[in-house]
Amino acid sequence: MDAKTGDISGGCPFNGSVDMRNLLGRTNRDWWPQALQVDILTEGGRSANPYGEDFDYAEAFNALDYNALKADLTALMTDSQPWWPADYGHYGPFFIRMAWHAAGTYRTGDGRGGSNSGQQRFAPLNSWPDNGNLDKARRLLWPIKQKYGKNISWADLFILTGNVAIESMGGPVFGFGGGRADVFEPESVYWGTEEQWVNEGVATRIQPKEGKALENPLAAIQMGxxxxxxxxxxxxxxxxxxxxxxxxxxxxxxxxxxxxxxxxxxxxxxxxxxxxxxxxxxxxxxxxxxxxxxxxxxxxxxxxxxxxxxxxxxxxxxxxxxxxxxxxxxxxxxxxxxxxxxxxxxxxxxxxxxxxxxxxxxxxxxxxxxxxxxxxxxxxxxxxxxxxxxxxxxxxxxxDQAALDDAFARAWFKLCHRDMGPKVKYLGPEVPQETLIWMDPVPQGTTPSDAEVARFKAAIMDSGLSVRELVKAAWASASTYRNSDHRGGANGARIRLEPQRSWAVNDPEELGRVLDTIEAHRGTLSMADAIVLAGNAAIEKAAKDAGFETEVPFLGGRGDATDEHTDAASFEPLEPFADGFRNYLKTKAQVRTEEMLIDRAHLLGLSVPEMTVLVGGMRALGAVSKHAHHGNKIGVLTETPGKLTPDFFRNLLDMGTKWAPVDDSGDEEYVGTDRASGEEKWRATRTDLVFGSNSILRAQAEVYAESGNEGKFVCDFISAWNKVMNADRFDVTWAKYH
Missing domain, CATH: 1.10.420.10 (Peroxidase, domain 2)
Structure with missing residues (x-):
């Protein structure tokens, strides 16, 4: 790690010698077995959000009387309550700690934690030793939250209260951006494997003499x-x-x-x-x-x-x-x-x-x-x-007090806003004019005409590039997106910049050739639009070759970032150690490979059906990494790669095939042989076989393997693909709020 830049390059994000317990570690039920379990009521996709899934928090925030709220918060700072008196007659320091600890759980490794959803209200964070007595801070805020209701989320209120606290004590503030929407149940975050909290005899997570480094993606030194x-x-x-x-x-x-x-x-x-x-x-x-x-x-x-x-x-x-x-x-x-x-x-x-x-x-x-x-x-x-x-x-x-003033104001703003995503998501009258590099800025793009879109699609499909190559390039660009901190994605086309261009998962030599060809044909399109559109055109051809005339939706208008817009070191943690969608695994990890697929799907905001159909479609298209277990066909369970067929699921579930590990050296690669002849038919990985072995995923796979569902498979794949390609289009979805 570069201490000055914060570069955390290389290394497995799931290293160490411990069982990661399905990427969750100790759960709330482990810590507090007597606590009431209500998660059964959210099974089957039922939402815990009392406002409903259609609630538009950004619209509600824009209707907020912002100045009145700040005035009420300022008055609260010195309105000491007998049930929890303010130190020195001022709650400001208490609220700064509350805001800091709401935001300070953010970590770059997977983008999880942070202030973006008001998680401090829920276990385990509400009961961490480091959050001792912050339950009182939140209760002090309740009358104000009650007054302003849905127009201010707890997540925004925590951070705004911290800002007001600093201002009320004469401190410097760089700005505030609203727009954090609350969740209403604990989020699934891996906080570590320890079975004890800090100060209970637990050693620090860094032990140089024992050769123990801080496990990724964790950031805190001890549990709690x-x-x-x-x-x-x-x-x-x-x-x-x-x-x-x-x-x-x-x-x-x-x-x-x-x-x-x-x-x-x-x-x-x-x-x-x-x-x-x-x-x-x-x-x-x-x-x-x-x-x-x-x-x-x-x-x-x-x-x-x-x-x-x-x-x-x-x-x-x-x-x-x-x-x-x-x-x-x-x-x-x-x-x-x-x-x-x-x-x-x-x-x-x-x-x-x-x-x-x-x-x-x-x-x-x-x-x-x-x-x-x-x-x-x-x-x-x-x-x-x-x-x-x-x-x-x-x-x-x-x-130099002025230097401290400026440095603290900027660092506090970064602490509180790092996980919000691009600046276009920031709402309210105190959003700073200055755009900072850690916001991953992207210049505004121009929406191409229908004629230009049609011209480019024809040109790129006549360029000699294969369906597999174009789909892989588009996926490599868009699938960097993380819904945890809203970083990555296709907008900006940073796939053509370092470090992303050279990531092993992207097959850099092939990717470079594909990008050069796209560049030569893109005309007035931005590279960001052209990369996605090329993938779309390839999928349309693959669907047509499978017997389905269809058009993949395209939302143009992406911009192209440059090196000057990009803090390259900060993108290192976005490099996939594993990408099950491309059947890629850098090296054997302590976590099962299929668990890393689930983790990546979660960061992409995908449902179980969306994850399933994307895996099956990517295999059918042959869009696997050349680095995947020393081959570029592993998991491609079809005789006609490049056609958008459900062959992956049909052949995976074929009872005429018997699966076994390739050898005794590991459990990552498997061979499928014909039960009757004993001849080898396929090679696959754990990520492939889990869709036949896991009962929940098998139920999904069976749907797509059934006769008559070929059209459904194509439609579902295109829908899920489109979701990934546009996951970061906040420049469109949030434009109406500005």
Whole structure:
């Protein structure tokens, strides 16, 4: 990993020596077996969304009285409630932590996590140790959410509240973009395999002496943390190199470079305090484990303890600065002014305290401003002083407040918006004018005429390129899309740029030749449109050759990105380690190959039928990677590749074929032999055979293998193909909101 750029190139996204438990790890049912299970009510495709699937949140947001909402949020900051009094009389720091922890789960490895759907309301996030007592922050917001209803999602409200909190304390804000729609049940995200939370004797996920790296796609250092253990690696405050290493690794996996890491740490800790009044075991459990009558509250519920400020969350106790509700340069001033000694908080946590602080550098008590208490730093804070690279940045910010203001505002904006996708999705009056490179900008395209579309389709089909080649190129371009953070996709045609052009899964030599031919024939079409349109034309020919005259829908108007529009390093995590649709697997992984197919289909937003028909169609078209198990025909279970037929399913389910592993060396490649003659008929992979072995997928495959469903197969394939090709067309679907 490049610590400065956050490049996390190479390597299996499912490495390590652990069972990934179907890409989910520990589930909510594992953690809280007594919790009420309501997911049975969403079986069979039933939605948990009370607004219905046709609810248009963007339209509702645009009808919001935005200024009134911000005014109400500003008033809330100092409207201290007796059931959870505000530290220093100001809820701002509390709400900043809430927003930070809503957004901070984002990771670049698979684009999951983040603030985009309001997941902090649900288990396991609502009960993570690092989210201790944020249940109270959400309840403080409930009257405002109730007032504005469907016009503001919880997901947007979390982030906007954090922005208002910063503004109310004089801090810098770069902007705000609304448009995050809520979900109403926990999303399926792999958070790790550990069976214990942080601070329960669990080691950090990075253990260099044991040769253990942080497992992809994870970003947090321990189960139940957003980032790192603030006391040090595994709670050890005597490992400064390890502390900086952990910070650099985890922040990079959340799309932050060194400067952004320093700015966020210092900017966030300019406000508020940490809480470690008593050992954590003197309080209650997390919300998901608490009694019914507590109504979803967890951790601390004793009114007397709350009133006196005896609160424990991280276990660390104290404020970082003498002015915890005012933005300024005190954080770096104190960090470099004093030597620090290691002490323990009342809760027993390791922290650092300035030696002989001046009275004016002490902080007010959170409940009694007439009292003064020492400030503190965590081991993570001290790393900004200990680590040479972090120190250079910190010293620059110490002497240049304007630089810190700008860096924090930009880094906070990135933290809160990284998973929203392209800027066209941002709504509201505070969307910044500046377009940042991490937004993956694409120049506006021009919709081609029908005549130009027809001309190009005829030219490309007469160019000598095969159906297989054109379909593979279009799929390679569009299938990079991830609905987790809305990155990738065909718009921009980044398939012709590095690093995507050279990804092994894309058969770079073949792809280069195909792209050169498309370029030579595209005329006034953008390359992004031409690549997709070429794939469409190939599918139309394949359908015609199978006996079906059809037209694949085409939505033109894509633009072409350039190298200047592209943060190349940030696209490395989008490289597929496995792509079951092209029957590609880089190397054997700890996760079953068919599970990685399910994961990729989930990121593409596909249903089970859509995934199934796409796999069958891609096999029939011969659109598999040449790198797929050292062959380019494996899984192509048809005598007529290039025709859009359901042969893959018919031959896979043929009882005249007997399947067995190719040899004893592994279970990735299989040979199908004729039961009567013993002659070899086909070669296939786990990804192929799962459509015959898994009962749910077999039920799908049987539909397409049935006589009379050939037309359905063609129509369903085209529909699913069109969905993938246009998954990233927010320039069209969101245009009406601007």
């Amino acid at each position: 943390l957003i980032y790192v253990n603030p006391e040090g690696p595994g709670g050890n405050p005597h490992d400064p190199e390890g502390m900086a290493r952990d910070m650099r690794e985890t922040f990079a996996r959340m799309a932050m470079n060194d400067e952004e890491t320093v700015a966020l740490t210092a900017g966030g800790h300019a406000f508020g305090k940490a809480h470690g009044a008593h050992p954590a075991d003197t309080f209650g459990g997390a919300p998901e484990s608490e009694d019914l009558h507590l109504m979803g509250f967890g951790w601390l519920n004793d009114a007397d303890e709350i009133a006196s400020g005896n609160i424990t969350t991280s276990g660390i106790e104290g404020a970082w600065t003498p002015n915890p509700t005012q933005w300024g340069g005190d954080y770096f001033r104190l960090l470099f002014k004093y030597d620090f000694e290691l002490v323990k908080s009342p809760a027993g946590a390791h922290q650092w305290q300035p030696i002989n602080p001046d009275p004016e550098d002490m902080a007010p008590d959170a409940r009694d401003p007439s009292k003064k208490v020492p400030t503190m730093m965590t081991t993570a804070d001290m790393a900004l002083k200990w680590d040479p690279e972090y120190r250079k940045i910190s010293e620059r910010f110490l002497h």
